[in-house]
Amino acid sequence: MLGTWGNAQDLEPRAYIRIPINANVILPGSSYSKGKVLTDPTLPLKDFKASVETFSLGYAHTFNLFGLTAQAFAVLPFCFAHASATVNGQFQSVDRTGLADMRARLSVLVLGGRALTRSEFVKKKKPNTILGTSLTVQPPTGQYFPDKLVNLGTGRWAFKPELALSQSLSKRWLLDVYTAVWLFTDNDSYFTGNALRSQHAIGTFQSHISYNIGSFAWAAFNATYYFGGSSSVDGVPNDDQVSNVRLGTTLVLPTGKRSGLKFAFSTGALVIRGSDFSTVSVGWSYSWF
Numbered sequence: 001m002l003g004t005w006g007n008a009q010d011l012e013p014r015a016y017i018r019i020p021i022n023a024n025v026i027l028p029g030s031s032y033s034k035g036k037v038l039t040d041p042t043l044p045l046k047d048f049k050a051s052v053e054t055f056s057l058g059y060a061h062t063f064n065l066f067g068l069t070a071q072a073f074a075v076l077p078f079c080f081a082h083a084s085a086t087v088n089g090q091f092q093s094v095d096r097t098g099l100a101d102m103r104a105r106l107s108v109l110v111l112g113g114r115a116l117t118r119s120e121f122v123k124k125k126k127p128n129t130i131l132g133t134s135l136t137v138q139p140p141t142g143q144y145f146p147d148k149l150v151n152l153g154t155g156r157w158a159f160k161p162e163l164a165l166s167q168s169l170s171k172r173w174l175l176d177v178y179t180a181v182w183l184f185t186d187n188d189s190y191f192t193g194n195a196l197r198s199q200h201a202i203g204t205f206q207s208h209i210s211y212n213i214g215s216f217a218w219a220a221f222n223a224t225y226y227f228g229g230s231s232s233v234d235g236v237p238n239d240d241q242v243s244n245v246r247l248g249t250t251l252v253l254p255t256g257k258r259s260g261l262k263f264a265f266s267t268g269a270l271v272i273r274g275s276d277f278s279t280v281s282v283g284w285s286y287s288w289f
Contacts, residue, residue: 029283
């Protein structure tokens with residue numbers, strides 16, 4: 001259940017910026033999330049609260065795809081989670097430790113993203129407008145117990161096609177707008193192990209306004225709205241459709257010519273169903289050619 005509502009809450013400013021091809025980036029990071037989960041009122045769960053500490057390792061590589069800049073990115077998260085709830089009138093708590101579902105993404109800059117080497121990139125004027133697209137795949141690699149309601153993994157595949165617009169407003173200001181949809185396969189081993197859980201698509205909309213503080217240092221204000229995602233178990237619909245808003249901030253500071261620190265905070269501003277978590281994260285990146 002912890003993994004079920006995490007998909008649509010992404011806040012990723014500057015995910016489609018133009019960089020030279022043949023770049024490699026390693027991205028270790030950690031985050032801490034704490035809050036409550038607003039569940040279907042028909043479930044026997046009340047006052048569902050959780051805290052999740054996540055350590056992740058990501059890797060990205062840029063390359064030439066038919067003359068366009070493309071990027072392959074993958075991240076593997078490892079979680080320590082504690083959850084508690086009142087189940088049928090009795091207080092219960094549980095701990096989970098293990099892998100969550102990994103993610104892999106292929107993105108392409110289809111406008112303003114001509115593939116350039118590092119030397120060509122320095123000489124070329126940066127475009128004011130970039131149009132990108134990506135496909136994220138989330139396989140069911142996380143820890144999943146079919147006989148448990150609380151899991152780190154989701155026990156199913158998820159796919160997110162996305163379109164993105166990155167528009168330079170001035171030398172210091174940048175606007176990012178993304179729209180995407182999460183699509184899910186069925187989970188045929190849902191609680192208590194032999195039920196079929198299906199979920200409708202979740203639509204998402206992200207917007208980010210960021211400001212260049214100095215060389216390689218920037219800050220952003222982030223917002224996302226996600227909606228839909230109602231589910232059913234063995235054909236019986238659940239009252240769990242979401243229509244939520246999440247806000248956040250991001251700060252990136254260089255730690256060298258090839259490295260930087262990223263700090264982020266986000267919280268639910270309007271939550272109808274799903275996880276109402278506040279999340280603090282820190283990550284470090286190191287790049288090379």
